[in-house]
Amino acid sequence: MNxxxxxxxxxxxxxxxxxVYSRDNPGRQEELAELYSLSRGTLxxxxxxxxxxxxxxxxxxxxEEAASxxxxxxxxxxxxxxxKKTYHCPVRFIQADVFHTPFNAGEFDGLLLTYxxxxLKRQDIDPLAQKIRNIIKPGSPAFVCDNNLVCEIEPDLIWDDDHINSYKIRRLENGNEYRILKNYFEKDELIEIFRTWGMIEKLSFGTYYWSAILKVQ
Ligand SMILES: C[S@@+](CC[C@H](N)C(=O)[O-])C[C@H]1O[C@@H](n2cnc3c(N)ncnc32)[C@H](O)[C@@H]1O
Structure with missing residues (x-):
């Protein structure tokens, strides 16, 4: 899966x-500010x-707004x-694969899933939704967001043989390059994807990012 x-x-x-979050691009910063406020309010x-x-x-x-x-x-x-960061509510971290987490049913009443x-491979998204529905209390809110394909700045995508998943080359500051899995979604595909997660309460598309507020069910 990984x-x-x-x-x-x-x-x-x-x-x-x-x-990545302090890039000197007013359009990005404006959209990010909206996402920050939306996610905080939702959760x-x-x-x-x-x-x-x-x-x-x-x-x-x-x-700043969550209970834990x-x-x-x-x-x-x-x-x-x-x-290393300072938090405003009780926070703990666990090293685990999202497909194999150690949590009990209904342990959480909110989900944050950013970028x-x-x-994920397109074929792995439904299995993840099933895991999420097992862990998150039914009726709880989820905030999900990710990148849009911005044609002017994105290099050409590399597709797998079946044209299902796309990849791109990313470079670190030390010059090392990696071929990473990076899929982009149009609105119709997201509506189809989130059908199995629960109810879509809000789906927004900006130039750089999309975001969704869901009710997990
Ligand atoms: C683009 S970063 C997003 C990090 C953070 N959510 C944010 O928005 O700033 C993607 C993160 O997913 C993690 N990741 C990728 N596949 C994963 C998996 N199967 N299980 C757990 N974490 C994973 C990576 O280690 C990385 O930290």
Missing amino acids: HDETIKYYQMRAGEYDK KGRHILDLACGTGFWTRLIS IVGVDINQATLVEAE LLSH
Whole structure:
């Protein structure tokens, strides 16, 4: 299920990852500010599962409003970065694969899922939805967001033989290159995907990012 090179890339990128959120682009910053506010409002007062929490950038944001958060990531290096941050509610981190988490049914009443969907194979998204529905209390809110394909700045995508999943080359600051799994979704596909997660309460598309507020069921 995992794409090893993508996971390795995030392991090696951990120390420089948060710079992605301070890119000097007013359009991006404006859209991100909307996402920050939307996610905080959606998950206010909740016991949150932050799946693929990475360096804890969103964990910290959400902690300003949440009751508690458990962050899960497969990479220890990203969790080391996450542990360095200060949080405003009880937070703990667990190193695990999102497909094999150690949680009980109904343990959380909110889900945060930022920038993971694009790094999953399309055929793995439904199995993840099943896991999520087992862990998150029915009727709880989920905030999901990810990148749009911005043609002017994205290099050509590399498709697999069946033209199902796409990949791209990403370069770290030290010049090392990785071929990472990166899928992009149009609105119709997201509506189809989220059908199995529960109810879509809001689906928004900006230039750079899309976001969804769901009621998990
Ligand atoms: C683009 S980063 C997003 C991090 C964080 N959610 C954010 O928005 O800043 C993707 C993260 O997913 C993690 N990841 C990828 N596949 C995973 C898996 N199968 N299980 C757990 N974490 C995974 C990577 O280690 C990386 O930290």
